[in-house]
Amino acid sequence: MSGLIVENVDKFYGNVQALGDISLTVDNGQFVCLLGPSGCGKTSLLRIVAGLEDPSAGRIVLDGADITSKPAHKRDFGMVFQSLALFPHLSVGDNIAYPLAIRGVPKEKRRAEVERLLELVHLPGKADRAITQLSGGQRQRVAIARALIMQPKLFLLDEPMSALDAKLRETMQVEVKRLQRSLGVTSLLVTHDQREAMTTADLVVVMSEGKIQQVAPPIEIYRNPANAFVADFIGITNLIQGRIDGGRFEGPGGALTLPGAKPGNATLSIRPEDIALAPQAGPDTLTGTVTFVRHLGATTEISVDTGNADEKDLTVSLPGRTHCPLEVGDTAHLSVDPAAVVVLG
Template sequence: MQGEAATAAQEDRQDRETGATVEFRQVRRAFGAAVALDGLDLDVRPGELLALLGPSGCGKTTALRMLAGFETPESGEVVVDGEDVTSVPANRRDAGMVFQSYSLFPHLSAADNVAFGLRMRKVSARERRARAAELLELVGLPHHGDRYPHQLSGGQQQRIALARALALRPRVLLLDEPLSALDAKVRLALREEIRRLQRELAITTLFVTHDQEEALSMADRVAVMHAGRLEQCAEPGELYARPATAFVAEFVGTMNRIPGRTGDDGGVVEVVGRRLPVDGPGAAPHREVDVLVRPEAVELAVAEKGTKGAEGTARVTGTTFLGAVTRISVRLADGTLVKADMTTHTATAFPAGTAVTVGLPERPVLVDERRA
């Protein structure tokens, strides 16, 4: 059976070749006064897994439902492999969708759930059974075909839902927060399984999630959305290290806001006693700003007695053990709370109450206008 599943996966790859291209072109959708998508422009590359990441109400699920054919844009186009599918009904979109709630038919066995779409397409019973068996093998449940949903765990049900979505060999796979209802251990295992299958089948996949760890660990690229608009779409490493906007910087990972002031031309900012170049177009000259810095970039040193730091310019207020890393909380003289991450072994030198000096590395930083 393992060989048959591998053969089925190879056939799927050949059917799709390099995967479908997907484009959202100036797509707009509103529900009354609430604008869900506000001119969304987004390209999905053939065979990639792209995560749509953002807070609740940002438009990510609406975008997914738009591609599936469950929603119709007020304006703009949805294009798959160069074909405008904006007006094409959902049952002709050639897209497989996996929902958060599994949506399995309780009266059908796992194998019959997987084969349901094939039955609707009048595929012969023999072919349906063979295809269901191949897919159950592919998702690691070869001996569960005769079980009913109530006899399966949550993770197993979601695997069946995934197999069902793949049964029709769709051009695009759509995943709408499929792991959010599972416990942490199962979620991690299924996350790896979905990524393995997606790569093996070379199927273009859109994955909606509000979990940044999930998005960064699984996706080839991550599209961060906010208020119906695309803030940034980039590879996970670039998104984390070089966020394009203050929203992306604070939504993806942990970010400090440290008070600073721009210089004469706005391209340099003074912060914690240093002059650093501003990343991006800069800000207005002589403007009070917040400098956005990751905790791992904050440099701490124990202040020597008699220095300004020892008199209370900055002082450790507490530490949080995170395993190999410890997060140290430091309060600056102006009351700003700054978080610094360092190895747990090094952090032992900074117990609560320690007077410290705070520094930043010599590299460009992102700034944002000071919040009131």
């Protein structure tokens, strides 16, 4: 049975439409990421689900009950904000126990629940510590523990890791996923970080300009993007414009065999790791001039100018241990596996 259903939701701020006909189903226990650039509507959608804002149209259903008009404090949700919103004058334990305290839960039970949550978020024995004595990652865990102490039906996270440094952010992404999986709580995370979505989500919802572009598991989003926006937003890809006739794509730099491809104008999406260097031009190669080479340790990236219509060079990614014989100015022949090519309309 589906836990959360967002049905035909619109949201207007004056004459500006922030969300247009949004429909989404989240199964019980799923971890879903709302992913997109700033201004795409993902936070507005989260706030409507949380009850912090009202939709202009549509409804929100949880476990079969319409909660569209239900106040936020009665929705039994746990939420972690971008700012964390911890109380600096309260201890770690009192911050976590706050939702229980305002509901009149006895002190002994509050203490027991705090200790249980501190164990879950790997902060045992820190109940009496001052919030100001914690690191950024530890504060993050306290905010998560506070959101989970009421055993909510839905766990909502609004870009809570955006202020952390890159290494700590990746550590916390894994921790949040581990915790969510162990508790089995249905979760909805807003992020603009593609890596975060790929790390944590069972299902990724890619949004742009107030609309959903694609809903699918992370690897499906990456390997089979629904359109050029999704392909370009998720990871790095090469978008090549040209024309298909008789199963043959003709584009800048050469031609590729694409059996069964629909004839007509087309845009191809090819991931950098799906391109290899070839010794010479062939039936499924593209040719261009090397404009940049950079060694990144795990990979070597090569930029190649093939005369692409949008003036973007193709990016080729080679394993770091692979010898790269090319330098800037050299001619590069690029071999492409047709099975790895995604044809976009």
